[in-house]
Structure formats: C-alpha cells, structure tokens
Amino acid sequence: MARIAVGGFQHETNTFASLPATLADFQAPDAWPGLVRGAELFDAVRGINLPAAGFIDEARAEGSPLIPLAWCAAQPSGRVAREAFESISQMLLEDLAAASSLDAVYLDLHGAMVAEHVDDADGELLARVRRLVGRDVRIVASLDFHANVSPRMVEIADALIGYRTYPHVDMADTGARAFVLLREVLQRPCPVRLRRSLPFLIPLTSQCTLLEPMRSLMEQAEQPNPAGVASLGFFPGFPAADVAECGPSVVAFGHDPRAVERAVGSLHAAVLGQEAAFGLELAGVEEAVELARQHDGRPGHPLILADTQDNPGAGGNADTTTLLKALVAADIPGTLAGVLWDPEAAARAHAAGEGAWVDLALGARSAFPGETPLAARYRVERLGDGKFTGTGPFYRGGRFELGPMALLSLGGARIVVATRKQQAADQAMFRHVGAEPAEATVLMLKSSVHFRADFGPMAGRVVLVEAPGPNPADPARLPFTRLPPAMRLRPGAARLR
Numbered sequence: 001m002a003r004i005a006v007g008g009f010q011h012e013t014n015t016f017a018s019l020p021a022t023l024a025d026f027q028a029p030d031a032w033p034g035l036v037r038g039a040e041l042f043d044a045v046r047g048i049n050l051p052a053a054g055f056i057d058e059a060r061a062e063g064s065p066l067i068p069l070a071w072c073a074a075q076p077s078g079r080v081a082r083e084a085f086e087s088i089s090q091m092l093l094e095d096l097a098a099a100s101s102l103d104a105v106y107l108d109l110h111g112a113m114v115a116e117h118v119d120d121a122d123g124e125l126l127a128r129v130r131r132l133v134g135r136d137v138r139i140v141a142s143l144d145f146h147a148n149v150s151p152r153m154v155e156i157a158d159a160l161i162g163y164r165t166y167p168h169v170d171m172a173d174t175g176a177r178a179f180v181l182l183r184e185v186l187q188r189p190c191p192v193r194l195r196r197s198l199p200f201l202i203p204l205t206s207q208c209t210l211l212e213p214m215r216s217l218m219e220q221a222e223q224p225n226p227a228g229v230a231s232l233g234f235f236p237g238f239p240a241a242d243v244a245e246c247g248p249s250v251v252a253f254g255h256d257p258r259a260v261e262r263a264v265g266s267l268h269a270a271v272l273g274q275e276a277a278f279g280l281e282l283a284g285v286e287e288a289v290e291l292a293r294q295h296d297g298r299p300g301h302p303l304i305l306a307d308t309q310d311n312p313g314a315g316g317n318a319d320t321t322t323l324l325k326a327l328v329a330a331d332i333p334g335t336l337a338g339v340l341w342d343p344e345a346a347a348r349a350h351a352a353g354e355g356a357w358v359d360l361a362l363g364a365r366s367a368f369p370g371e372t373p374l375a376a377r378y379r380v381e382r383l384g385d386g387k388f389t390g391t392g393p394f395y396r397g398g399r400f401e402l403g404p405m406a407l408l409s410l411g412g413a414r415i416v417v418a419t420r421k422q423q424a425a426d427q428a429m430f431r432h433v434g435a436e437p438a439e440a441t442v443l444m445l446k447s448s449v450h451f452r453a454d455f456g457p458m459a460g461r462v463v464l465v466e467a468p469g470p471n472p473a474d475p476a477r478l479p480f481t482r483l484p485p486a487m488r489l490r491p492g493a494a495r496l497r
Ligand SMILES: [Zn+2]
Pocket: 144, 145, 146, 168
C-alpha cells in the first residue's frame, strides 16, 4: 500500500481587504479547527465537510498508511502575513522531511492564497514541497472552487482537483475524489497537463451552482472523464485578488494530449459561450427595505437579504451597519439579522446578563469608511458560549468556536453577535442563541452564496443587497493594477485598459 503524507493550508485572500491573516488567525479555531499538527489532524477534521476529512476517510477505507502533517485554515482576509506563510510552510516541510519512504503527498489547499511577499502562495508552497520530496513522489492537491489556479501550480503538481459546488457542499467529497485520483496517478502518472484561462472575472454571486449558467456548466464539468483524461475542472476563481493569476480557468491532467486538449477546449468554449448569461442582480438598500416592508410576513418563508458586500467569507468583517440600520428604522416585526462581528458588544451583553438592557454602539469595529455603529439601548435576549456544531450542508460537522455570542433585540429586530467573525451560512449559528431562522419574516445574512445551502430551501425570496462593504459584488469596481490587460472585469464588461 502506498504511504501518503496528508496536510493542508487553506486561505482565500482578498488582496483589497485591510486586515492581514496572521499566524494567530490560523491557530484559532472558528467553524473549522485551528492549526493542528501530527496525529491530532485525524480527530480534528473527522466528520467535518472538509477535503482533508474526505481524503482521510477514503484512504483509510482502502487501508493506505497515512502520515499526518500540519493542517490549518483561516478566514478570508487580506494577504497572509509573511511570518504566517513562512512558519506554516516550514511546519509542513519539517513534517514531510521527517516522514520516511513516502509514495505521495496530498495537500488540502485553497488555491487563492496570496502572501505579503508571494503572489502565488499556493504555487510557491507546492514548489517547496516538490523540491523536498523530489520528482518520484506524487503530489496531488484538492483546491477550492474559488482557486485562482496558476500555471506554476499546474506545472508542479501531479494532479489537481476542485470542488464542483458553490455553496461548497462537496468539500469532503472532493477530498475522497482526490484520493481516487491520487491512487490512479500512483499507478499511472499524468504526463499531460493543460490550463486555459478565461478572459473575464466572474462575480461571486454569479458563481452559484444552484443557478444558471453555472448549474449547466458544472454539469458539463462533472461528466465522466473521457479516456486519456484523469481530471478535468472548471475553477471560476476568486475575483478580489489583484494578482496576475486571478481569474477563472479550466484545468486538466491526463495521458492523451488530444483527449486533454479536447476536454479543456470544450469546457472552455462552453464557459465562453455563456458569458452573456452571467447576471449580477443587486438591490439597493432602499429597495431592499421596501421589499421587506411588502413581504407578507407569514412565518416559514422569510425574505432573505444577503448583505453580500460585507461577507466575512470573502474578506468582509461582518460589522457594517447600513442595511441593518435601515431595517431597524423600518421596524418590521420578525426581523432577524446576523451574524455581526462585535467582540465588545458580546462581552458587554455577557457582563449584563440575559434579560438586561444595555447601551451599545453596535458594529462598525473595522472602521470601513462611512460606516458608524448602531448606538441604542438593546435587550439581551440570550447568551451563548459560541461552541456548537454545524448542521447545514456546508458547515456540516464543523465544531464552531465563535467566542461569547448574544442575541440582542431592538424594536422589531433581533440581532445575533459573535466574538469571532464567521459567514452566516448555517442555521445553528442562530439557534445557538435561541433564534429560529424559519420563524423570521425578514432574515439579513452576512453571506454571499454559502447561505443558500442551509437557508435557501426555507426562503420565500432571496435578494442580494448592495449595501456598502469592503467586498464589492461587482469586481469591475475594484482598483486592479496587476491583471493581464485583456481581462474583462466582469462578464460582458469592456476590456481593462
Ligand atoms: Zn470557495
């Protein structure tokens, strides 16, 4: 049986976001485990919808001996601090160097990591691993759907495989598929590899695979591989990254140059052919509040307002207040909002206790320009320690540690606050403090797309709201400087410059 080393280092970097990802950010648990090293990796990821978990389960079912390395992930944010990238890379390499007679290395990567000193951080990490293990050890990595796959990554890895869903409900499945691919590559290495980039960026909210055109495009990508092709993937990319590698790509590995060329060419042409079908429908704040006023208020099918531009799953800080203030002013009974990142408010609520009234300047902690706190007297409805398990299809099995949390009320609105920021993509984040999302009439969520996995089925209607925030829904509004000149900043947009 092949001896396989398993590790991971995941970060989705919004190079426009102000806060960097520090070593402490990778060490702290959130919905996913904090930095783990060695055998504790197995227990840390067990049962969670994570690629490493799916890979480990599949490998163990086959009886493959696994050598655990370091694994970590941090919330999307600005560039990864130099110290964090170097320390974590060093851990992975030290653990690899200590492992003897390896046949293969599996890495659970994101593919859109940018460090302070390295634009293509995933490519750099793969290069260091390759230098250490040499040409005869196979390297396979799984990548996020939002990977900005670089030519270097494709050149260095023996194969790459990506998620096929957004919301990412198939992360563990992708890990299992990575094991199957690795087994194949161990028997028969792939001499042929091809990466073809697309000439336009795709907004995050237009990448949802529950909607067209992505649903059909991913169906095409999921067809069984033709003979001579070992893996084929469409990576829509993470647009908020001012690096040369930013953008969607189609990537394949295989044995037959013509089969690989045909597969990549056909999927690439299909994406190009759908350029005009990628919509970007956003409501302004006033329009959103008007829709909330008109929503019929029957429980069981809330109007969901996605505060996408402050999504902490894409580099936002979950603390802007413009949409929240407008909803509070409208005073619509049954409004539920979350999850707001405000450690001070959570601490004050805990100090005051359940049932107490407390004066708070809520939100706007990260000082995004133009944002101010929502200062008011709030009632502390419920408190929580922030420790609970994810129950939705995306955060399934995640052992959350969000620090002290509280459910606050203000007029007709209830607001969930947490000490650590986390995208509102699981109903457990609300139920933990006694709020039942399905009973809300209006549900404001700090999320772009991932919320649809757990909240979509109950939604009466979903509206993406363009309230101010650090993660513009339209990439054409980002001040890029390093993209190739031919790159269109959104589907159908004029060329860059
Ligand atoms: Zn992603």
